[in-house]
Amino acid sequence: MDPDRLNNDAEAVESGIVCRRFRGFLPVVVDVETAGFNADTDALLEIAAVLVAPDEKQQWRIKRVISKHINPFPGANMEPAALEFNGIDPDHPFRRQIAESEAQALGEVFKSIRKKVKQYNCRRAVLVGHNAAFDLGFVNAAAERCNIKRNPFHPFSTFDTVSLAGLAYGQTVLSRAVQAAGISWDDKQAHSARYDAEKTAELFCRIVNTCKIRIEE
Secondary structure: HHHHHHHHHHHHHHHHHHHHHOOOOEEEEEEEEOOOOOOOOOOOOEEEEEEEOOOOOOOEEEEEEEEEEEEOOOEEEOOHHHHHHOOOOOHHHHHHHHOHHHHHHHHHHHHHHHHHHHHHHOEEEEEEEEHHHHHHHHHHHHHOOOOOOOOOEEEEEEEEEEHHHHHOOOOOHHHHHHOOOOOOOOOOOOOOOOHHHHHHHHHHHHHHHHHOOOHHH
């Protein structure tokens, strides 16, 4: 059997599963770290997006993680309490070397997501997050500030792992929900966008994998 044919067949099967599982939406797990709670005035400092899809056994897994450090937009408010909570120093020399503008960071993240939406024949992405409305609010506000027209996410619909974990495990705090699902958790790494997004993605996949549904052909 031709190996390329096998790979193409596997991709076609995966694509069909992804498209049908969530009614044409592609779930993308997102976490943001910010300098406050107001998406219109407070700085967006980190974003991580986790692409998930089923493996050959139709078990949903993490496929790729994209993470960005972001420079505060001009005039952005930065609440000291928020910075103390997430441990981000916007002026740290190392961070200054790797941080990008909102437009550059979101442009690259959105491009990768749109590519997967097309690959899986989905209509658009839907944001998965822990308190997802918060993350989507900051993503949408930043996209509007940067005049980005091709935001891949549904403008208001989300999958919230707070509700899903509350239903599945009786826990709503991310660290407790993750551990209740049998997933490891490290407090020292928490509150970075990449770590929290990866753990949220593991939690989401664990719940999806235990919730078997009949997918119509």
